[in-house]
Amino acid sequence: MAKVISLQEAAAKVKDGDSVMVGGFLSAGGPNELLHAVAESGVKNLTAIANDGGDPKRYEHGLHELIHNGQVSWLWATHIGLNPEVGQKMNDGSMKVTLVPQGSMAEKIRAGGYGLGGVLTPTGIGTPVGDGSEDVGNTKKTIMNIDGKDYLFERPLKADVALIYASKCDKYGNIFIHGDARNFNTVMAFAGKTVIVQTNELVDMLDPDEVLIPGVVVDYIVEK
Amino acid sequence: MDKSEIKAYIAKRVAKEFKDGDFVNLGIGLPTMVPAYLPEDVHVTLEAELGMAGAGSAPDEAHVDWEVVDAGGAPSSVAIGGAFIDSATSFGLIRGGHVDATVLGALQVDQKGNLANWIIPGKMVPGMGGAMDLCAGASNVIVAMEHTQKGSPKILKECTLPLTTQTCVTKIITEMAVIDVTDKGLVLKEYNPEFTVDQIKEATEAELIVADDLKPIE
Structure with missing residues (x-):
């Protein structure tokens, strides 16, 4: 069963050299406070798999922090236009970047998490x-x-850790996400060996009809 | 025409491409201006690839909800009758042929209908986002852009930049012309009366076949 832990405990689950999936699409649905804690932990040499490279103009904490700090050595993304630093690092060779069409990214991750060979x-x-x-x-x-x-x-994509987002999560790890913040979170929740969810609200039990991601795939819960 | 007039002119013409009930995806920038010019009897459903089948307009400040944003990350809303979807579902709609039309900008487009709009190697690297999937899956791929880049042609015999898609563009709409992409090549269907056909040909590197029923853009 999913266990509730602190932001710092959750950040410590991410180790040097790990592949890390990060849910969210620009300003919607990213586990940004958790990413901030990961940035502060000083972990390095990460392979990050995300829709985008963040948008430092629009919000403070996010994947762009780890990229800025040089903690990401390889980024898989679909769109990096709103964080010019990603393009700079790609062109000067300080970070490897693999650009993937957005629909292919979703399906590669889904294949990884759903047990398909691609x-x-x-x-x-x-x-x-x-x-x-x-x-x-x-x-x-x-x-x-x-x-x-x-x-x-x-080919399918999997990761050592998936960091995902919830609007509401219950103590069983069941997740509800409002709006279009769900984006990549639903597929990533299946594709990480360790799955950590950052939730805006922690409740005793969600209405099972309301559950978007079943709690059985979630390992750890952190409250924002 | 100045820049904003050019954009409005193109958006207005693109708006005529849609039928009532169409499900369309609009790229960032100029394409997002199109809904403002739809005829009163034409209602379309907008797909926002990050997670809405039925996206609405930008909310006022009091109704900003950071869990409902558009593909550029700006606050948005869901339209009446709209639905929230995840990325896999969104691109299932796109690749699965459920999207009637997509309108995209371009760096280059060529006479085979090839499109380049996602990278200038070594310089600009926005990434392809959902553009490659949209081109592969939408029934109509409309390129809406300025005819030239500071005077140099963007409609070429062959794209020189890395491609976004092979032979998928169906129509090109600019401030000078409406051009259909056909098996025979590019066909000039409509022209802006501010320009002559010769001027349009001069601003176009690719060969243009002038349609028998060529008419002015209304």
């Missing part, structure tokens, strides 16, 4: 995503023709 998608054929161009850090991907249409084979 996915076939039409997205990215004939672009650097498929052809192994160096500047996006990809390796050449297999194209398969299914019923007359070409698809790119995308």
Whole structure:
């Protein structure tokens, strides 16, 4: 059963060299206070997997803090335009960046968490995503023709730790997320070996009809 | 026309592409201006790829909810009849062919319908976000952009920047022209009467086939 711990205890679950999935989409649905605690822990050499590289102009704490501190050595993301530091680090070689189409990112993570060996998608054929161009850090991907249409084979993604967000969480780890803050949190909750949720509100028990992510996948809960 | 007039002109013309009931995804920037120009009898449902099938307009300050934002991270709202969805569902809608049209900006577009809009290697690296999936899945891919970049053509024989998508663009709408992407090449369908056909051809590197029924943009 999920265990309630402090922000600092949760941050200590992230170790040097870990791969870390981070839920959220820009300002919505990121476990930002937890990320701040991870930044303060001084952990380094992380591989971060997230929708984006944060937006330091819009909110203070977030993945951009860890990137700024040089704690992330490899970032997987779909969009990095709102944090210019990511592009700078990518171009000067101080951080490896792999850009992934957003839908492929969701499906790669879903495949990782749902026990699938990968996915076939039409997205990215004939672009650097498929052809192994160096500047996006990809390796050449297999194209398969299914019923007359070409698809790119995308491998599954998993992580050592998934840091996710909840609007409301109960003591069993069951999660409800309001609005479009759910974004990548639902798939990431299945794809981390250790799953830690930061919740705005901790309640005794959610209405089971209201549960978006079942608590059985959650290991630790921290209150914001 | 100054910059803002150009954008408004393009957005107004793009608005004519939609049918009542269409489900559309609008890229960041100019495309988000399109709904303001929809005819009164045309209602569309907007997809916000981060998690809304049925996105609304920006709220006033009193109703800002940081769990409801748009694809640029700014406060947004859900439209009447709209739904919140997660990223996997959102891109299921996109790749699954459920989105009728997407409107995107471009750095370059070419006569085969190839599009480049996500990276200038070594310089600008915004990333592709959802653009590659939208191009692969939407029924109509409309490029809405200024015809040239400071005078140099953006509609090329062949894109030189890394591609966002192969042969997916169906229509190009600029302040000078409306161009269909066809198997035969780019067909000039409509022109802004402020320009001559020769001026439009001059501002376009790709070859333009002038439609028999060429007409002015209304």
